[in-house]
Amino acid sequence: MKKDKTNKPSKELPLGFVDRQxxxxxxxxxxxxxxxxxxxxxxxxxxxxxxxxxxxxxxxxxxxxxxxxxxxxxxxxxxxxxxxxxxxxxxxxxxxxxxxxxxxxxxxxxxxxxxxxxxxxxxxxxxxxxxxxxxxxxxxxxxxxxxxxxxxxxxxxxxxxxxxxxxxxxxxxxxxxxxxxxxxxNDTQQKLNALRALDKIDRLGWESVKQLLGKGRKDKSGDFTKGVNxxxxxxxxxxxxxxxxxxxxxxxxxxxxxxxxxxxxxxxxxxxxxxxxxxxxxxxxxxxxxxxxxxxxxxxxxxxxxxxxxxxxxxxxxxxxxxxxxxxxxxxxxxxxxxxxxxKEFKIKQSKPVVICVFNKKSMKEYIGLQIILREAGISTEIYPGENKLKKQMEYANKIKSPAVILYGEDEIKSGKPTLRNLSSGKEKSIEIKELINEIKKII
RNA sequence: GCAGCAGUAGCUCAGUUGGUUAGAGCACUAGUUUGUGGAACUAGGGGUCGGUGGUUCGAAUCCACCCUGCUGUACCA
Known part of the structure; x- marks a missing residue:
């Protein structure tokens, strides 16, 4: 996977910065x-x-x-x-x-x-x-x-x-x-420090804050904080x-x-x-x-x-x-x-794309045709990006949490009836293109 | 900044009193199935054991310093 580490740029983030998913x-x-x-x-x-x-x-x-x-x-x-x-x-x-x-x-x-x-x-x-x-x-x-x-x-x-x-x-x-x-x-510094000590009542409680206002306080780790006197x-x-x-x-x-x-x-x-x-x-x-x-x-x-x-x-x-x-x-x-x-369990709806599987590059026109129909109906759709075997394509669809996969191979193209596989139930259905939108909407 | 604890594979961790080629689970890759995912099985890739220096015949293991992370504390416009 990775061999030569020398002179490679760091993949680490600067302190205090994060990627957000x-x-x-x-x-x-x-x-x-x-x-x-x-x-x-x-x-x-x-x-x-x-x-x-x-x-x-x-x-x-x-x-x-x-x-x-x-x-x-x-x-x-x-x-x-x-x-x-x-x-x-x-x-x-x-x-x-x-x-x-x-x-x-x-x-x-x-x-x-x-x-x-x-x-x-x-x-x-x-x-x-x-x-x-x-x-x-x-x-x-x-x-x-x-x-x-x-x-x-x-x-x-x-x-x-x-x-x-x-x-x-x-x-x-x-x-x-x-x-x-x-x-x-009246001493500004003393006043400021006193305010800062008081600000901590919520977290530390009155006893600790009184220590801070007075001579000082030692925290759980043993560190000592000077008091306001x-x-x-x-x-x-x-x-x-x-x-x-x-x-x-x-x-x-x-x-x-x-x-x-x-x-x-x-x-x-x-x-x-x-x-x-x-x-x-x-x-x-x-x-x-x-x-x-x-x-x-x-x-x-x-x-x-x-x-x-x-x-x-x-x-x-x-x-x-x-x-x-x-x-x-x-x-x-x-x-x-x-x-x-x-x-809270935030159930934020983010519809993941239905994946149209690629059987043969020569049928790309048919795949794109389906994609256009679905996208126009407002359904998030993608043609599998690549030419892997069907197994890979299914694994990919599963991984991105796609609700369904459309199988549109030579047989389906001939009969004009793509197969729709529901990825949560695993059930497949052979349906007319015009029914496709309704069927998918039921799944989403 | 100060203090305590920690750093071994992408992730979670094991690694006995220092002793051969450093392990597991999950994840990943390939296959069992060249038109079928989530389960199972088989095989495989991936680690200068946070870094540098030191002690030693020998260090993931001991020592020093540094870096990073966590927790507390300080500061927080």
């Missing part, structure tokens, strides 16, 4: 078609921006100075740095800033696009993946924030999830902001505040009221959700799946959220003088596909 892509297409349907219903415009942007458009202008250029794929082109986009929000901010005068205000757009991140891949997390974004730009109305949650929930349910299988968690940055002010935690009194106050079951911040009270008007209840106020982004200014939400996700060895893995978002009122402003408050949501589609494929 039909089974997965069909589920993805199914999700995408649901997304588009809902987006049209909600009145969002479809937008596409390029994969590459100037690095400073998506990097340096971010207010998140904590990570300047790390984690993105970049290269230099004629003295300018270009980067592959790492999300769809930064390019949107750039787009708004560039086209501000022409676009309607507020501007509602959705986008589907591949994004790239130069970081360590994890279960269901790759360095190249498809993201879905929907954003409202140019409005401070909390109706927008609320509607995004309702909308994403509608998408998930269209995809086959029921209310017990997912939850939208919602909170506001204003809660933690106020909390830290009251506690006199808050006093135990402050940690108690934080825990008490973030365990509250109902919000006391005005923006959330309003949003919850809107939820009620929408008759939307599959959410949960959870002051412990943080979302890593430094650019969020108000509402934050997260989409979580409530069932176990397993890897290919059957182990339950820490899957985390499949997406989230929130209000970022200052991002567009970074590009110039336009004041464009915004709110948006992002979903990692490949992660959703990964989870969904385990949860």
């Amino acid at each position: 039909e089974k997965e892509l069909l589920v993805r297409d199914f999700i995408i078609s649901n997304i588009k349907e809902v987006m049209i219903k909600y009145g969002f415009q479809y937008l596409e921006t390029p994969s590459f942007e100037y690095s400073d458009s998506i990097g340096k202008f971010l207010p998140d100075k904590d990570r300047p250029d790390e984690g993105i794929f970049s290269f230099q082109d004629e003295n300018k740095w270009l980067s592959l986009r790492y999300d769809l929000t930064a390019p949107l901010a750039r787009y708004i800033a560039k086209n501000y005068l022409e676009i309607p205000k507020p501007f509602k757009r959705y986008q589907l696009g591949t994004v790239w991140r130069n970081e360590k891949p994890g279960p269901g997390r790759f360095r190249e993946f498809l993201q879905f974004d929907a954003d409202y730009v140019g409005t401070k109305s909390l109706q927008a924030d609320a509607e995004l949650c309702v909308m994403i929930s509608e998408i998930l349910e269209k995809c086959g999830l029921n209310k017990s299988e997912y939850i939208i968690k919602i909170s506001s940055r204003k809660i933690t902001e106020k909390l830290f002010n009251n506690l006199n935690v 808050l006093s135990s009194e402050n940690i108690e106050v934080i825990e008490k505040e973030l365990k509250k079951k109902s919000p006391n911040s005005e923006d959330l009270i309003e949003i919850l009221k809107i939820f009620k008007d929408y008759n939307f209840s599959n959410y949960e106020f959870d002051p412990s959700i943080i979302r890593g982004l430094e650019y969020y200014t108000g509402t934050i939400f997260e989409v979580n799946l409530k069932f176990d996700v397993k890897n290919n060895k059957g182990q339950v893995i820490q899957f985390g959220s499949i997406g989230g978002g929130g209000r970022y009122d200052n991002l567009v402003n970074n590009f110039g003088n336009y004041d464009a408050p915004a709110t948006g949501i992002s979903i990692g589609l490949d992660r959703l596909v990964y989870a969904l494929m385990q949860k």
Whole structure:
């Protein structure tokens, strides 16, 4: 099969990149078609921006100075740095800033696009993946924030999830902001680290997070993570505040009221959700799946959220003088596909071709004639690509999961009655060409 | 990045205290059936045992470093 390995190109993929096969892509297409349907219903415009942007458009202008250029794929082109986009929000901010005068205000757009991140891949997390974004730009109305949650929930349910299988968690940055002010935690770095620690409550639980807020924590593998060094009194106050079951911040009270008007209840106020982004200014939400996700060895893995978002009122402003408050949501589609494929048996209809077997090249005209008739009737059909013996042709048809095979040899051609073999039952029938379409439709 | 575990055929794995030409199942190829797939039987191809260096008469097996994968953790715009 393979002999000389020297100087052969590598068949391996770069770290964090994967081939995606039909089974997965069909589920993805199914999700995408649901997304588009809902987006049209909600009145969002479809937008596409390029994969590459100037690095400073998506990097340096971010207010998140904590990570300047790390984690993105970049290269230099004629003295300018270009980067592959790492999300769809930064390019949107750039787009708004560039086209501000022409676009309607507020501007509602959705986008589907591949994004790239130069970081360590994890279960269901790759360095190249498809993201879905929907954003409202140019409005401070909390109706927008609320509607995004309702909308994403509608998408998930269209995809086959029921209310017990997912939850939208919602909170506001204003809660933690106020909390830290009251506690006199003003050091930006300390605040940021504290937020990051709090973001892990879901995964690690309160005890571990309290360790992180205090002196630090050792994980299961024995690795030690440095703590934030808050006093135990402050940690108690934080825990008490973030365990509250109902919000006391005005923006959330309003949003919850809107939820009620929408008759939307599959959410949960959870002051412990943080979302890593430094650019969020108000509402934050997260989409979580409530069932176990397993890897290919059957182990339950820490899957985390499949997406989230929130209000970022200052991002567009970074590009110039336009004041464009915004709110948006992002979903990692490949992660959703990964989870969904385990949860539901997706019976996605993809009709495999009926195979017309080749007995003799001289009869090609007859085979093609049949093929045209069937294809015109909308039946996926192919003439066996090659001239192998019938056995090979049958094996091929079986392998590609073809529903049926048509045998149209010399005898059949003479009598004008091809033989139709049903590949799941193994039964054969000799039928008139005009009956062929109906018979095949019965099988498919 | 840090930590733990792992890497033997396309896949899943076995390989005893270092010892001849490294094995199995599935998959693949050919045949039993030159007009019949999914079952069975027969035969066959395919491995520098993740890589490099070292210890040794001898390494898949021991040591070092590196690479890759998994899991946790960190970061995640």
